[in-house]
Amino acid sequence: MLLLMLVSAGMLVAGLWEILIFREFGPMRGVFVQIAGAAVLCAVGTVLARNLIHSALYLVAFFFLVACLFIMLEAEFLAVMQVLVFIGAVAILLMFGIMLTQDVQGDQVEAHSVLRRLPAAIVAIGLFVMLAVAVQQRPDFSKARTERAAPSVAARERVLNQMPQELGLDLMQRWCLPFELVGLLLTASLVGAVALAQPVGSLSAGSDGTPSPGSLTETPEHLSREVAGGTHSSSRPDLVSP
Amino acid sequence: MSQDVPLNWYLIVAACVFVIGLFGVMTRRNPIAVLMSIELMLNASNLNILAFWRLGTPNPGEAPLTGVVFTALVIAVAAAEVAVGIALILVCYRVWKSADVDRYDSMLG
Numbered sequence: 001m002l003l004l005m006l007v008s009a010g011m012l013v014a015g016l017w018e019i020l021i022f023r024e025f026g027p028m029r030g031v032f033v034q035i036a037g038a039a040v041l042c043a044v045g046t047v048l049a050r051n052l053i054h055s056a057l058y059l060v061a062f063f064f065l066v067a068c069l070f071i072m073l074e075a076e077f078l079a080v081m082q083v084l085v086f087i088g089a090v091a092i093l094l095m096f097g098i099m100l101t102q103d104v105q106g107d108q109v110e111a112h113s114v115l116r117r118l119p120a121a122i123v124a125i126g127l128f129v130m131l132a133v134a135v136q137q138r139p140d141f142s143k144a145r146t147e148r149a150a151p152s153v154a155a156r157e158r159v160l161n162q163m164p165q166e167l168g169l170d171l172m173q174r175w176c177l178p179f180e181l182v183g184l185l186l187t188a189s190l191v192g193a194v195a196l197a198q199p200v201g202s203l204s205a206g207s208d209g210t211p212s213p214g215s216l217t218e219t220p221e222h223l224s225r226e227v228a229g230g231t232h233s234s235s236r237p238d239l240v241s242p
Numbered sequence: 243m244s245q246d247v248p249l250n251w252y253l254i255v256a257a258c259v260f261v262i263g264l265f266g267v268m269t270r271r272n273p274i275a276v277l278m279s280i281e282l283m284l285n286a287s288n289l290n291i292l293a294f295w296r297l298g299t300p301n302p303g304e305a306p307l308t309g310v311v312f313t314a315l316v317i318a319v320a321a322a323e324v325a326v327g328i329a330l331i332l333v334c335y336r337v338w339k340s341a342d343v344d345r346y347d348s349m350l351g
Contacts, residue, residue, distance in 0.1 A: 039255065078314065
């Protein structure tokens with residue numbers, strides 16, 4: 001709730017900033033500042049919210065704002081893809097994960113200790129300073145280099161208006177191999193996810209309890225059985241259920 | 243239209259989001275929250291790739307849609323990663339009866 005108020009306050013401040021400071025730069029910069037500021041605040045909310053459901057909702061808002069930034073970069077097709085894949089699939093999958101593991105919460109008690117956060121904050125701020133300095137010192141290309149790139153820039157501008165068509169043709173011609181490999185990767189990982197997530201006892205294939213060799217569920221079942229056995233035979237009490 | 247906003251602004255925003263995601267990965271203890279922070283970092287990298295594609299200076303003779311194809315492939319890989327990650331988290335939850343990355347320490351040296 002507090003973070004929600006923070007987000008709206010941030011939008012308001014960005015809007016004021018837009019009116020006061022960015023008026024002479026043209027309208028797009030003000031819009032960019034607003035969207036980007038809200039996106040960063042939503043990212044902060046995702047990381048800091050104690051309730052995991054709130055985290056997931058901030059994440060959904062963040063995905064949507066990133067889609068808005070994609071539109072500002074004139075990649076509308078990717079913006080649609082971002083909304084469909086990330087909000088439609090990834091966020092819902094994360095919600096399922098939260099619902100299935102919610103009843104034991106390790107995150108609410110100790111996660112906010114300063115001892116845990118201070119080193120992480122130092123590392124994060126240090127990395128950000130490094131990145132920001134690197135971005136600011138990014139060298140400009142030479143004049144000749146820019147001129148040689150002019151036909152590529154023109155081709156890029158031409159393609160923008162027929163993005164889905166050109167993207168489909170490109171994926172089928174120039175980037176055929178990566179496209180097919182990604183398809184293979186998706187299939188393999190989804191089958192693997194299904195096999196991993198099966199309950200341990202529910203899929204013993206043979207009637208005598210031995211899993212049939214070569215079956216899809218063999219490896220994860222063995223794996224989880226081994227891990228479970230190792231856990232329960234361990235002498236450390238904190239490994240067993242709390 | 244987008245030539246209005248300089249490339250550096252996108253890069254700064256992407257760096258900011260990436261760093262926030264890194265902070266989340268290091269501080270959160272719930273594995274699903276860690277996964278969400280990883281998603282933040284992936285989105286920051288996507289934004290970076292796309293900003294460089296649209297506003298950067300391309301190599302001479304470069305294909306016009308390189309950045310878009312790259313981003314689309316990254317999105318597909320991110321979806322696969324989340325599916326496998328959720329499955330692994332469920333298995334860990336079932337085995338350890340706990341949703342806390344600090345408790346998954348059977349490989350502690």
